Amino acid sequence: MNGILTPNFLKYPNTNYLKKLPILIPTCTYTTTQFAETVPTSPLTSLQCGSMLQSLTNAKSYKLGQQLHSHMISCGTLRNNTYLSTKLSAFYAICGHMDQAKVIFDQIVLKNLFLWNSMIRGYSCNGFHVKSLVLYREMMSFGQKPDNFTYPFVQKACGDLGIVEIGRRVHCEVVVCGFESDVYVGNSLLAMYSKFGKMDMAKKVFDRMPERDLTSWNTMISGSVKNGDPREAFLVFGMMGKAGLVADSATLLGLLSAVADLAALEMGRAIHAYVVHNNLARFNSFLINSLIEMYCSCNSMVAARRFFEGETKKDTVSWNSLISGYSKNTDSLESLRLFCQMVSEGVRPDQVTLVSVLGACDQITALQFTISAHSYIIKQGFEANPMVGTSLIGTYSKCGNLVCSLMVFNEMPEKTLVSWSALLAGYGLHGKGREALSFFHDMIVNGITPDEGVFTSILTACSHAGLVGEGKEIFHSMKRTYNVQPGLAHYSCLVDLLGRAGHLDEAYELIKAMEVKPTGDIWTALLSACRLHRNVELAELSAQRVFEMNPRGVGSYICLSNLYAAEKRWDDVEKVRALVRRKGLKKPPGFSFIELDKVVHRFLVGDKSHKQKEDIYAKLKELRHRLEEFGYKSDTSSVLYDVEEEVKENMLWDHSERLAIAFALINTRSGTIIRITKNLRVCGDCHTVSKLISRLMCREIIMRDIRRFHHFKDGSCSCGDYW
DNA sequence: GTAGGGTTAG
Numbered sequence: 001m002n003g004i005l006t007p008n009f010l011k012y013p014n015t016n017y018l019k020k021l022p023i024l025i026p027t028c029t030y031t032t033t034q035f036a037e038t039v040p041t042s043p044l045t046s047l048q049c050g051s052m053l054q055s056l057t058n059a060k061s062y063k064l065g066q067q068l069h070s071h072m073i074s075c076g077t078l079r080n081n082t083y084l085s086t087k088l089s090a091f092y093a094i095c096g097h098m099d100q101a102k103v104i105f106d107q108i109v110l111k112n113l114f115l116w117n118s119m120i121r122g123y124s125c126n127g128f129h130v131k132s133l134v135l136y137r138e139m140m141s142f143g144q145k146p147d148n149f150t151y152p153f154v155q156k157a158c159g160d161l162g163i164v165e166i167g168r169r170v171h172c173e174v175v176v177c178g179f180e181s182d183v184y185v186g187n188s189l190l191a192m193y194s195k196f197g198k199m200d201m202a203k204k205v206f207d208r209m210p211e212r213d214l215t216s217w218n219t220m221i222s223g224s225v226k227n228g229d230p231r232e233a234f235l236v237f238g239m240m241g242k243a244g245l246v247a248d249s250a251t252l253l254g255l256l257s258a259v260a261d262l263a264a265l266e267m268g269r270a271i272h273a274y275v276v277h278n279n280l281a282r283f284n285s286f287l288i289n290s291l292i293e294m295y296c297s298c299n300s301m302v303a304a305r306r307f308f309e310g311e312t313k314k315d316t317v318s319w320n321s322l323i324s325g326y327s328k329n330t331d332s333l334e335s336l337r338l339f340c341q342m343v344s345e346g347v348r349p350d351q352v353t354l355v356s357v358l359g360a361c362d363q364i365t366a367l368q369f370t371i372s373a374h375s376y377i378i379k380q381g382f383e384a385n386p387m388v389g390t391s392l393i394g395t396y397s398k399c400g401n402l403v404c405s406l407m408v409f410n411e412m413p414e415k416t417l418v419s420w421s422a423l424l425a426g427y428g429l430h431g432k433g434r435e436a437l438s439f440f441h442d443m444i445v446n447g448i449t450p451d452e453g454v455f456t457s458i459l460t461a462c463s464h465a466g467l468v469g470e471g472k473e474i475f476h477s478m479k480r481t482y483n484v485q486p487g488l489a490h491y492s493c494l495v496d497l498l499g500r501a502g503h504l505d506e507a508y509e510l511i512k513a514m515e516v517k518p519t520g521d522i523w524t525a526l527l528s529a530c531r532l533h534r535n536v537e538l539a540e541l542s543a544q545r546v547f548e549m550n551p552r553g554v555g556s557y558i559c560l561s562n563l564y565a566a567e568k569r570w571d572d573v574e575k576v577r578a579l580v581r582r583k584g585l586k587k588p589p590g591f592s593f594i595e596l597d598k599v600v601h602r603f604l605v606g607d608k609s610h611k612q613k614e615d616i617y618a619k620l621k622e623l624r625h626r627l628e629e630f631g632y633k634s635d636t637s638s639v640l641y642d643v644e645e646e647v648k649e650n651m652l653w654d655h656s657e658r659l660a661i662a663f664a665l666i667n668t669r670s671g672t673i674i675r676i677t678k679n680l681r682v683c684g685d686c687h688t689v690s691k692l693i694s695r696l697m698c699r700e701i702i703m704r705d706i707r708r709f710h711h712f713k714d715g716s717c718s719c720g721d722y723w
Numbered sequence: 724g725t726a727g728g729g730t731t732a733g
Binding site: 090094114117121153182187190215216217218221223252254286289293318320323324350353355356387390418 | 729
């Protein structure tokens with residue numbers, strides 16, 4: 001890994017450099033499967049062709065089908081044979097090769113209903129929903145009436161496109177034609193309404209169905225989960241049992257999603273036992289992966305790992321589930337280790353794997369690993385994938401390197417709104433509001449209409465940089481110019497922007513004037529602004545709202561207690577603390593990460609567990625002494641305990657970010673940039689100390705806290721002390 | 724000769 005972090009690459013990144021990097025993550029080799037020559041050279045009769053085509057269709061053997069196709073052309077079997085041409089078109093449609101299916105479809109003069117259906121099905125099942133609907137209309141205009149085979153695909157297309165009005169009209173046609181009582185058509189209606197988010201309509205259809213099969217129940221179960229009602233899923237399952245039906249794999253998949261949403265581990269274990277008892281997972285890799293996912297969602301990583309290790313039928317999704325599971329359960333290091341193991345075992349990662357891995361990198365600010373993963377991405381040809389590219393933009397910026405984010409963005413062949421949003425968010429995170437605004441204007445000039453996500457990013461960027469006028473102007477332009485209704489997230493940004501800049505009353509007025517009910521997040525933004533500007537009265541009012549809406553969020557209690565402490569109202573501090581204790585809440589401990597030679601070190605407050613602890617504390621003592629000579633005086637207002645000043649000062653020198661800085665100073669050459677990530681906000685005194693150290697030791701320090709980046713250089717910080 | 728429900732990321 002040494003040599004990767006050359007200052008040159010970080011300042012002037014380029015793709016060619018990445019291509020030349022040694023392979024750090026072992027890459028896998030591939031063997032290609034050769035298709036056996038099974039098609040005979042002597043001409044086949046049309047009867048033989050027909051039955052062969054049928055079996056190839058059933059097996060979806062695309063390559064062999066192509067060979068048969070050319071055989072039929074060269075022997076003239078296909079000429080004037082509508083029956084075989086129809087079968088061939090259906091074959092290509094089944095295999096998902098719609099262009100080839102369409103060429104043959106167009107040549108057939110006498111199109112029967114089967115042919116129309118197979119084309120509509122092909123488009124609908126391969127993601128070409130609009131084409132599927134266009135063809136359906138075309139069929140009607142040719143005077144061909146649809147049947148019970150047509151509607152399921154048309155309804156699927158409507159559901160996937162989310163076009164509620166057209167879906168309803170198709171439903172009416174179904175009723176008029178008398179197909180509503182067909183169980184397949186009925187089930188497709190359930191699925192369509194579930195995709196629309198209209199479970200009330202799905203329920204109406206379900207109740208009216210003269211005949212229901214297992215799929216009907218399964219669709220209702222999975223629909224309830226997808227629409228955010230996992231408890232309802234269990235109720236439906238109960239009724240299904242009373243109706244005398246037995247769960248199959250699809251039922252269990254729905255229930256496992258419900259279990260994951262509710263983190264109902266016991267129920268999950270029971271389903272697992274049922275799966276094992278009935279040997280269901282053997283035939284269904286979806287079930288295996290769902291079980292892994294369920295254990296991860298229940299924060300039960302040991303069980304997830306045990307099950308994963310014991311399974312022989314693992315595929316890419318299994319690895320992905322576990323990798324993202326570790327990352328969600330704050331063990332990103334394990335997530336990265338697992339990725340390396342996956343590659344070394346010859347399992348090919350896909351774009352989902354890479355997005356998860358990059359997510360793990362940004363959680364622990366693993367810049368070196370990100371560069372290594374980027375190199376892998378280029379070599380494996382994932383560079384052009386918009387999702388992977390967007391993740392890279394976000395990860396580089398969260399790892400402190402905006403130049404690399406910009407390079408990735410510039411080289412992306414297809415920039416989505418999410419890519420733009422990630423870029424703006426990155427600049428915002430680093431306090432570069434002006435640059436973010438300039439990119440935002442580039443977007444507009446290029447004719448790209450921003451969406452909700454882009455507005456959230458740009459408003460956040462304005463907020464971090466204190467650009468009050470610009471932020472307000474953008475907020476008001478949302479509806480007026482771009483027809484985007486400001487949502488709760490945008491209000492939250494604006495309250496933060498106003499509040500942080502000290503316009504507390506204006507922020508409060510904005511909340512009061514909101515048409516919808518403000519969320520806990522919005523009140524939290526006002527609360528933290530009140531703490532910053534020491535407005536106790538308004539802070540108490542906001543805190544009350546936050547406590548009502550989000551009683552388990554320990555952050556807001558701490559915030560209020562901090563304000564009281566700053567005002568030296570120790571009785572009130574104790575009252576809040578007692579409340580926290582009564583509720584059984586715990587303040588998360590502060591810790592800092594630093595990556596050194598691909599190893600991530602984690603320091604807790606007052607950590608004495610590191611093997612270099614003596615050197616670290618000696619270095620801190622030396623630093624403190626030299627800073628005091630420099631005229632430094634501790635700002636103990638960040639210490640929220642009613643203790644002696646000297647004790648307070650000592651407590652400050654235990655803060656995790658200082659341990660990490662000392663560790664970096666000991667272990668890196670002079671001139672190396674120090675990159676640190678903290679899980680909470682950096683405290684006022686640590687901010688001052690970091691500025692001073694950057695001057696005293698001639699070291700640039702890039703520190704990411706829970707909200708933003710601070711670049712300390714030559715005694716000052718990029719945030720201009722506005723944070 | 725065709726059909727509906729099911730896993731990972733964002």
